[in-house]
Amino acid sequence: MKAFAALLDALVYTTSRNRKLSLLADYLRDTSDPDRGWAMAALTGELDFPAVKSSTIRNLMKDRVDPVLWSLSRDFVGDTAETASLLWPGGNSDVHPPSVAEVVELLANLTRASAPAELPKLLDQLNPNGRFALIKLATGGMRIGVSARLAKTAFAQAFDVAVEEVEEYWHALDAPYPELFAWAAEGGDPPDVSNRPRFRPFMLAHPLEDTVVDLTDFAVEWKWDGIRVQLVRVAGQTRLYSRSGDDISATFPELLDAMPLDAVLDGELLVRGSQQGGEIGGAASFNALQQRLGRKTVSKKMLAEFPAFVRLYDALIVEGEDLREWAWSKRRTALEKLIARLPESHFDLSSLVEARNFEHLAAIREGTREDAIEGLMLKRRDSAYIAGRKVGLWYKWKRDPLLVDCVLMYAQRGSGKRSSFYSDYTFGCWDGDPDQGAELLPVGKAYSGFTDAELKKLDRLVRQTTLNRFGPVREVERTLVFEVAFDSVHSSKRHKSGLAMRFPRIHRIRWDKPVHEADRIENLRSLIRD
Amino acid sequence: MSAPFSWIRSEPWGVHVVPADCWVDPGRAVERALVTHGHADHARGGHGETIATSETLAIMELRYDTRAGTTPVQYGETIKIGGSVDATFVPAGHVLGSAQILLEHAGERVVITGDYKRRPDPTCTPFEVIPCDIFITEATFGLPVFTHPPIEEEIGKLSRALSDHPDRCVLVGAYALGKAQRVIAELRAAGHGDPIYLHGAMEKMCQLYQDHGVDLGELRLVGDHDKQDMRGSIVVCPPSALNDRWSRRLPDPITAMASGWMRVRQRARQRGVELPLVISDHADWNELTATIDEVDPVETWITHGREEALLRWCELGQRRARALALVGREDEDE
Numbered sequence: 105m106k107a108f109a110a111l112l113d114a115l116v117y118t119t120s121r122n123r124k125l126s127l128l129a130d131y132l133r134d135t136s137d138p139d140r141g142w143a144m145a146a147l148t149g150e151l152d153f154p155a156v157k158s159s160t161i162r163n164l165m166k167d168r169v170d171p172v173l174w175s176l177s178r179d180f181v182g183d184t185a186e187t188a189s190l191l192w193p194g195g196n197s198d199v200h201p202p203s204v205a206e207v208v209e210l211l212a213n214l215t216r217a218s219a220p221a222e223l224p225k226l227l228d229q230l231n232p233n234g235r236f237a238l239i240k241l242a243t244g245g246m247r248i249g250v251s252a253r254l255a256k257t258a259f260a261q262a263f264d265v266a267v268e269e270v271e272e273y274w275h276a277l278d279a280p281y282p283e284l285f286a287w288a289a290e291g292g293d294p295p296d297v298s299n300r301p302r303f304r305p306f307m308l309a310h311p312l313e314d315t316v317v318d319l320t321d322f323a324v325e326w327k328w329d330g331i332r333v334q335l336v337r338v339a340g341q342t343r344l345y346s347r348s349g350d351d352i353s354a355t356f357p358e359l360l361d362a363m364p365l366d367a368v369l370d371g372e373l374l375v376r377g378s379q380q381g382g383e384i385g386g387a388a389s390f391n392a393l394q395q396r397l398g399r400k401t402v403s404k405k406m407l408a409e410f411p412a413f414v415r416l417y418d419a420l421i422v423e424g425e426d427l428r429e430w431a432w433s434k435r436r437t438a439l440e441k442l443i444a445r446l447p448e449s450h451f452d453l454s455s456l457v458e459a460r461n462f463e464h465l466a467a468i469r470e471g472t473r474e475d476a477i478e479g480l481m482l483k484r485r486d487s488a489y490i491a492g493r494k495v496g497l498w499y500k501w502k503r504d505p506l507l508v509d510c511v512l513m514y515a516q517r518g519s520g521k522r523s524s525f526y527s528d529y530t531f532g533c534w535d536g537d538p539d540q541g542a543e544l545l546p547v548g549k550a551y552s553g554f555t556d557a558e559l560k561k562l563d564r565l566v567r568q569t570t571l572n573r574f575g576p577v578r579e580v581e582r583t584l585v586f587e588v589a590f591d592s593v594h595s596s597k598r599h600k601s602g603l604a605m606r607f608p609r610i611h612r613i614r615w616d617k618p619v620h621e622a623d624r625i626e627n628l629r630s631l632i633r634d
Numbered sequence: 635m636s637a638p639f640s641w642i643r644s645e646p647w648g649v650h651v652v653p654a655d656c657w658v659d660p661g662r663a664v665e666r667a668l669v670t671h672g673h674a675d676h677a678r679g680g681h682g683e684t685i686a687t688s689e690t691l692a693i694m695e696l697r698y699d700t701r702a703g704t705t706p707v708q709y710g711e712t713i714k715i716g717g718s719v720d721a722t723f724v725p726a727g728h729v730l731g732s733a734q735i736l737l738e739h740a741g742e743r744v745v746i747t748g749d750y751k752r753r754p755d756p757t758c759t760p761f762e763v764i765p766c767d768i769f770i771t772e773a774t775f776g777l778p779v780f781t782h783p784p785i786e787e788e789i790g791k792l793s794r795a796l797s798d799h800p801d802r803c804v805l806v807g808a809y810a811l812g813k814a815q816r817v818i819a820e821l822r823a824a825g826h827g828d829p830i831y832l833h834g835a836m837e838k839m840c841q842l843y844q845d846h847g848v849d850l851g852e853l854r855l856v857g858d859h860d861k862q863d864m865r866g867s868i869v870v871c872p873p874s875a876l877n878d879r880w881s882r883r884l885p886d887p888i889t890a891m892a893s894g895w896m897r898v899r900q901r902a903r904q905r906g907v908e909l910p911l912v913i914s915d916h917a918d919w920n921e922l923t924a925t926i927d928e929v930d931p932v933e934t935w936i937t938h939g940r941e942e943a944l945l946r947w948c949e950l951g952q953r954r955a956r957a958l959a960l961v962g963r964e965d966e967d968e
Binding site for chain 2: 183
């Protein structure tokens with residue numbers, strides 16, 4: 105538990121992705137089985153101990169600490185696990201801490217009835233950092249910025265194996281993944297995962313930019329604004345994976361139930377509606393899908409209000425036959441045949457965009473904004489399905505971004521290399537006529553789209569025009585206009601301005617433009633396509 | 635005969651010793667001030683007469699205008715003020731020259747701790763327990779979550795970070811008066827003999843400590859050296875410079891901060907600290923409560939900090955206590 109607690113602590117204080125990777129890789133190399141496997145499962149949120157809840161911890165503390173002192177402390181610290189780890193009357197010693205595996209085994213055998221007596225025995229063997237690690241492990245929700253993708257990358261880095269292979273095996277195996285470590289760390293045979301619903305890395309696209317392609321070589325599809333998913337069914341077990349390989353099956357149970365045959369399918373997860381692409385063959389906006397994302401359980405109401413479906417792009421494996429080596433056009437024919445066997449309620453086929461030539465296609469792309477579709481996908485007709493982003497096979501051709509002029513309002517220090525620079529900018533638009541006393545309301549935040557030289561200049565401006573400081577944030581005088589690019593804008597109850605931008609980034613810095621000429625909220629609102 | 639302890643009054647800007655017409659650690663300029671130690675939330679310039687230990691006066695002279703009149707006192711020395719109040723300065727163990735002030739009048743004894751700690755500190759004289767009727771204590775870390783680990787552990791973390799990353803430097807944010815010198819002295823005690831680099835704002839105070847016999851070893855100014863020279867070294871700066879442009883001249887610094895607040899993860903994260911060092915010059919929760927038990931006063935008055943929790947602790951132990959609302963008292967680490 106000592107090394108795991110130290111790892112957790114180091115991850116908490118590290119913002120740089122590269123340093124997180126090397127911390128994780130070091131831990132995986134230096135720790136033995138099965139501790140390292142359990143630790144990875146804990147960090148990626150794959151462990152669940154139903155007998156221990158945050159309230160279990162609070163109740164334990166109630167018996168040990170005066171309630172007034174507890175609540176004063178909890179308010180100051182802001183985190184139940186951390187407060188409990190500091191207030192536990194066990195002191196600082198951890199002479200014989202249990203191993204991660206012992207902890208996992210004990211936690212897994214707990215019941216709601218036995219937890220109040222058994223947990224204290226564990227807590228007594230640990231120091232404050234160990235107790236923090238234990239409580240986080242037991243109650244879930246590490247929130248230390250380690251995604252499944254980051255963990256897999258670290259694993260690949262630790263043992264010098266290909267991350268694509270790690271991804272192939274990872275989800276097919278169960279914690280603590282002995283087969284995975286035997287293969288990567290000990291040089292054993294690759295795990296046999298043929299009968300498991302595992303994730304296959306996606307084939308990805310490059311931006312088209314200035315490339316011109318011949319449409320006799322390339323097929324074209326719409327680029328729908330949902331999330332890319334992979335639906336896998338093997339021997340009757342079904343899983344839904346996100347683009348990063350996270351298992352999101354629990355969030356969309358209706359799709360698992362609707363899958364009638366063993367296959368691996370690639371598609372866009374969308375919600376029924378007409379905001380994108382209209383009544384026929386359209387879908388709801390991304391905003392609607394967002395209501396469903398990130399939930400552990402789904403209510404009947406959510407299912408009825410935001411019915412999800414998969415618009416299929418590709419078939420990787422169908423009933424045991426691997427199609428990935430096939431040309432796209434042959435896979436497409438197979439997919440068109442397959443769709444007849446899938447329920448219409450939860451599946452449809454991504455339709456092809458017919459264009460006479462590239463110029464005609466460019467004209468069609470111009471119209472995607474009106475249809476609220478993200479853009480176009482261009483796929484080489486003779487290309488196999490190849491994991492990763494191989495040049496020349498698939499292109500994405502997004503519609504042009506929307507642009508709006510906003511005024512810099514707040515700046516926040518960046519992290520890592522940028523920690524001495526004010527590099528994250530919050531900007532606003534006018535809520536009326538600025539010459540009639542209108543005010544600026546924040547509409548978005550961006551931290552990219554400028555050069556290092558521009559960053560230095562912006563940093564200087566922030567320091568010279570600071571009005572107020574709130575911790576790492578500075579409020580600045582309203583002197584600078586940003587031309588902000590963004591993909592779309594949606595209504596949002598969470599923001600005072602009533603809207604939220606997708607992918608905002610600084611397009612140009614308008615050092616020349618007076619702030620009263622920046623855009624008004626109403627201009628931005630007129631672009632909402634919810 | 636006036637009511638018991640009516641001669642000592644708490645006002646928002648300081649404690650008023652009525653019969654001597656003088657103030658302890660006043661937040662505004664007064665005719666006569668007794669000053670416990672040199673931190674800015676206790677010491678300020680512009681008083682008519684400033685009474686403090688000679689070390690505290692030397693520190694104040696670096697920072698403020700104290701020329702109007704100073705009366706140096708030694709630890710253990712008792713001076714009479716205003717004819718009827720005896721004041722004795724007793725070591726507080728907080729920083730160089732820091733003192734508790736024992737005030738005696740009409741057979742009643744009041745101790746004002748100023749800021750204090752109970753841990754050993756190579757840069758100052760250790761705290762002494764003095765029996766009294768009213769004990770006016772600080773409560774900066776007056777929450778039971780604050781227990782400072784042994785300083786050897788924290789210095790060990792610092793040394794490990796240094797040896798794990800020979801191409802980088804460790805930048806330690808530490809308050810310029812007290813914390814910085816204590817961290818340096820503890821590093822020296824742990825066998826760290828290499829030169830330590832200083833932010834310019836630290837130079838004079840470190841010199842003052844050395845002039846008072848505190849050995850800090852070889853110190854160099856960051857401004858006099860190239861980036862490359864500082865690889866594998868410790869650099870000490872005020873907390874405000876940690877994420878400032880100034881740090882760009884350092885070789886890929888690991889940001890550390892020495893403060894009792896580092897006990898709480900979010901506090902460290904908010905400041906962008908990678909290596910939190912829980913090192914404090916204040917008493918932690920256990921020291922605060924143990925000290926009250928040892929002193930065993932008739933009444934405990936609690937100032938600047940998290941008074942509520944300590945007040946609650948007194949209530950649970952059936953001790954008489956009250957919170958004083960002094961303004962302008964700040965956590966020097968913030």
